[in-house]
Amino acid sequence: MAAQRTAGGGGTGPVNGKGVLLAAALCAVILTVTGVLVAVLPEPEQEGHRLPALARSHGIDLGVAVAVDPLDRDRRYRGLVEDHYTSVTAENTMKWEHVQPERGEYDWSGPDAVVDFAADNGLGVRGHTMLWHNQQPAWLAEGDWDAEELSAVVHEHVTTVMERYRGRIGAWDVINEPLEDGGPQMRRNLWYEVLGPDYIARTLYSAHAADPDAALYINEFGIESAGPKADALYDLVAGLVERGVPVHGVGFQSHFVHGNVPDDLAEQMRRYTDLGLEVAVSELDVRVDAPVTDEDLREQRQEYHDVLAACLEVEGCVNVTVWGVTDAHSWIPEWFPGTDAALPFDTAYRPKPALSGMVDALSRRGRRPGPARGARPRPPGAAP
Template identity: 40%
Template sequence: MKPPNHSSDRSRGRVRGLAAVLAAATAVAVGLAMPAQAASTLKASAEAKGRYFGTALTRGDLGISAEVNLAAAQFDMVTPGNEMKWDATEPSRGSFNFGSGDQIVSFAQSHGMRVRGHNLVWHAQLPAWVSSLPLNQVQGVMENHITTEATHYKGKVYAWDVINEPYNEDGTLRQDVFYKAMGANYLAIALRAAHAADPNAKLYINDYNIEGINAKSNGLYSLAQSLVSQGVPLHGIGFESHFIVGQIPSSLQANMQRFADLGLDVAITELDDRILMPADSSELQQQGTDYGKVVNACLAVSRCVGVSQWGVDDGHTWIPGTFPGYGAPMMWDSSYQPKPAYTAALNALNSAPNTSPSPTPPVSPSPTPPVSPSPTPPVTGACSATLTTVNSWPGGFQSEVTVRAGSSAVNGWTVKWTWPGGQTISSLWNGTQSVSGSSVTVRNASYNGSLAAGASTTFGFTANGTAATPAVTCTSP
């Protein structure tokens, strides 16, 4: 759904200074009917709910000061629009170029933003040489591409869209070169290769028109069930959410919840809401209602980790070039002025209680009964930790650990436990692990070590062996 290099021929809009941008955004936020001390940016309010609010940027966008200043002020996650796709990173066999992607990562790091890697395997924006390969060479080339790119960005990417848009509208897998070479097994092969290259990154399947319960999302749901039951390192599902104004699926929340019930994270990854132009005031108000619905659906699903808009403002959007006659899909107009959609999204975030996502009861792929969480210790010291098993299967399981600050803020945390029966971690995210025999130590990642008094964050892992909930301890410097 996303054309190559859509930033190169877009209308650039009217550039305003950072002071005007921030003043306008803040003025709208202050004018809302919100609780006292409500956050005035999307990222601050999302972070208070244990989530993120992200955007997509291209290399061309980095040269537009008003756009990137607005992005840095409002968002805490960045997805490269085109710079990590196969045609950009390996245009000819074995010849890799990560320069453009590195620029996006550098921008994110300099502004305290995380990065969502996008993407490793996709039928589109795929160099012709890949599709022209003899089928018996495709798997090796795919695994090499994944390994090389994921290794290059190891430790710099929060999550990868490992497989992008694999489904037809009828719920069958696309007959692309990867399917022709490996059948449906290519998805598991790709996920395992990405996990081996970067064990701490969360791994997603990402697609469009799967937001509601329909044939396409049913096909993906069946696949996700199968992958989880096999212990394949799939950690999440990305819902692209390229909507038309007034057409948010009524089953959005229920659909995300059923994937979450498998023990998977879910995320709104590429949100936009296009309008048949010219847009009138009633359509802009409906767009605001739509954005509010999407944010509220994410907040209602405990494993929905965040929302990302596919772009920043109406002046720099891919929509008119792909859907002629449509436009104005963003929360800011082409002059960087906030629209009702921004007001509604911020209001939805600020109206929700400040709670971090928590695991949902899993759908167990085997008769193994649910494992009870370890007892929650009283938060009297610097921090506490609670380990919960969220999914299990023969030979493996998935767990999540909630770290909570005590009566004072913490700046850095360390969680420790000892395995009771030979268990080993196969993949860990949102933390950094070290292991000595059966003893495990997990320290915070660069982005989740600072917790306000009483606030919490989570990290998770998949492990080999019988599901276990050992006693965990938390310390803070």
């Protein structure tokens, strides 16, 4: 905090009760100490503590992806989650290789830890993920399947996992990245090769039967701006909706590169809300080329602000989830060498400008508050 001398340079005098009350009511408190005035202004982290209330005032969840080990062992890590977010997503522990590492043998320790933590702290949960071409156990990825057997395996896995957490997980990324990385073709994954393109609808039906109140999502990257891949996913989802398949939302992964955050994100979201679906920014981070400068972080602040603002522009946007708690726990440096600093807290758990950018976006008025459904259980009989 910068210190500033009084204009007259005089000493301190007595402070009466009325003066104390008035000072306490001001946004910036001025303390007179030996002739020096010190402005007590909110620190970025103090600002960040406003995020849960601000998000709820707009009827959205502000989420974060969490890992089990630091959630269990690191008090500071838990504190950042508890103080700044309203929902959590399991970053890895609900993926198939962790939940069912051997056929028919389920490991609930990680998923239970995340769901129990959320329940203890009044947080919503997004489930991530059911069918994905990565992080599959060897018995699944290397199996010699026919359509009947693989269909039974998928149905059993989806049913077992979703029934265990029925009523405790409000939304699931059921289908993850169904299109090729560059799009717009369907990804030739295990499910597509053995079951055909209708594996998506069949899995959504299984998920809906296991938990009729959960919001079922298709989650994809590279759809945040207009282009062939965005159009291909829209056509896929619109076809499912037309058939009456139980799909309730689309997740925009939003792993952005600094300087390339699109300005038509809200427009792309509205395509799906116009179908009667909800949308979420499901995996937000903004990676920066190293070495990272102060100017980069100031610009990243605006980018986080703009993503939150885009969600607030779209009435059916129900969740924004940041993909990781701190830069020390981010997947970015390993997968994208030469980039870093993608999250709102740095490796020392200190808040970065991106945090106040989110506060600024959520501080604006205009959107009518409503229930955030994307991470919380849907009421019985709720329309998709």
